[in-house]
Amino acid sequence: MLAAFVSTPAPKDPLSVLEVGDRPEPEASEGWTTIQVKAASLNHHDLFSLRGVGLPAEKMPMILGCDAAGIDEDGNEVVVHAVISSADWRGDETLDPKRSLLSEVHQGTLAERVAVPRRNLLPKPADLSFAEAACLPTAWLTAYRMLFVRSGLRPGQTVLVQGASGGVATALIVLGRAAGYRMWVTGRSEEKRAAALVLGADQAFESGARLPERVDGVMETVGDATWSHSVKSLKPGGVIVTSGATTGFNPGAELNRIFFTQLSVVGSTMGTRSELESLIQLCSVTGVRPLIDVELPLSQAHEGFARMLEGRTAGKIVFTL
Known part of the structure; x- marks a missing residue:
C-alpha cells in the first residue's frame, strides 16, 4: 500500500x-x-x-x-x-x-x-x-484541552496565542472566539497576522511586541523564541499553558517574574477520547471548522x-x- x-x-x-x-x-x-x-x-x-x-x-x-x-x-x-x-x-x-x-x-x-x-x-x-x-485528533484536540480543560480561564478573559498560523494556533483562535474569549495573537508577518484577524482574533501583534495591556493567559507552543515574551505578557496571577516548543526546549526560565507575580505554568498534552468526542460535538453544534x-x-x-x-x-x- x-x-x-x-x-x-x-x-x-x-x-x-x-x-x-x-x-x-x-x-x-x-x-x-x-x-x-x-x-x-x-x-x-x-x-x-x-x-x-x-x-x-x-x-x-x-x-x-x-x-x-x-x-x-x-x-x-x-x-x-x-x-x-x-x-x-x-x-x-x-x-x-x-x-x-x-x-x-x-x-x-x-x-x-x-x-x-x-x-x-x-x-x-x-x-x-x-x-x-x-x-481534529492532534492539533485541534490539543487546543481544546489547553483552553477548556487545563487553563482555568473563563469566557470574557483575554488570551494571547503565540504564533498565529500553525494548526494549534488557528484552532485556539477559532475555538476561543466561539466560546467568548478575547483572543490576541502574535505573528511573524503581516500576512499571518491579517489571516488571524479574519479567523476571529480580536487583535494581532508582531512577535515580541509590547501589548496594550497584560493578558489573563498565554497559549504557548513555540518555546524558546517566545517564552520570555509570554511570561512578561501576563497579569499577576496569570497562566501559561504550554503544549510544545517548536523552536526549542530551553527557554530562559524567567523564574524571578514567575514567582514574584505568582504566575502558573501548566503543561498540556494532546487530549482524551472523551475530550475528542466533546470537540467533535462542539464543531457540530457551533458550526466551527x-x-x-x-x-x-x-x-x-x-x-x-x-x-x-x-x-x-x-x-x-x-x-x-
Whole structure:
C-alpha cells in the first residue's frame, strides 16, 4: 500500500529521509481493527520523527502520521483518536506512563490503511468532511484541552496565542472566539497576522511586541523564541499553558517574574477520547471548522512537509487518499 515513512533519521535534513512508496498492509491484533484512510493531517510531530526525536532508529521503518479519518471494516465513517494507552489503563489516557501516539510504537496514518484499537474510534458526523475530521485528533484536540480543560480561564478573559498560523494556533483562535474569549495573537508577518484577524482574533501583534495591556493567559507552543515574551505578557496571577516548543526546549526560565507575580505554568498534552468526542460535538453544534491550508494527495507528501518545515502554513496541511 502507498505510505509516507522514514527508515533512518536525519536530524539536520529531515526532508531528505522522507520516503513515499509501498509498505506492507497492516495486521490487526486482538482488540484492534483496520481503517481505510480517507484523509490524514500533518503535524510538527512528523517532522520531529524524521529527525529521530522520539523515534529511535530501531523503531524504523515507521509510517508517519498521528491523525486520520476514514472508513472502518463495517463501512462506518470514523475519526481516529491518536493516543494509544495501555490495554489495562483506565481514566485519562494522557496520564498513562506507557502511552504513545500512532507513528511512535505502532505504524502511523499517512497510508492507505492503518491498524488502531477499536476503542480509539469515534463516529464522524456527516456534516464534517474527512479532511476536516482528520484535523481534529492532534492539533485541534490539543487546543481544546489547553483552553477548556487545563487553563482555568473563563469566557470574557483575554488570551494571547503565540504564533498565529500553525494548526494549534488557528484552532485556539477559532475555538476561543466561539466560546467568548478575547483572543490576541502574535505573528511573524503581516500576512499571518491579517489571516488571524479574519479567523476571529480580536487583535494581532508582531512577535515580541509590547501589548496594550497584560493578558489573563498565554497559549504557548513555540518555546524558546517566545517564552520570555509570554511570561512578561501576563497579569499577576496569570497562566501559561504550554503544549510544545517548536523552536526549542530551553527557554530562559524567567523564574524571578514567575514567582514574584505568582504566575502558573501548566503543561498540556494532546487530549482524551472523551475530550475528542466533546470537540467533535462542539464543531457540530457551533458550526466551527478547522482551517485547512492545503489538501494534497499523499503522493505529494514532500510538498506538504516542505511547507511545514519552511513555515509556509495558514492552518492545517491535509493529505487525501
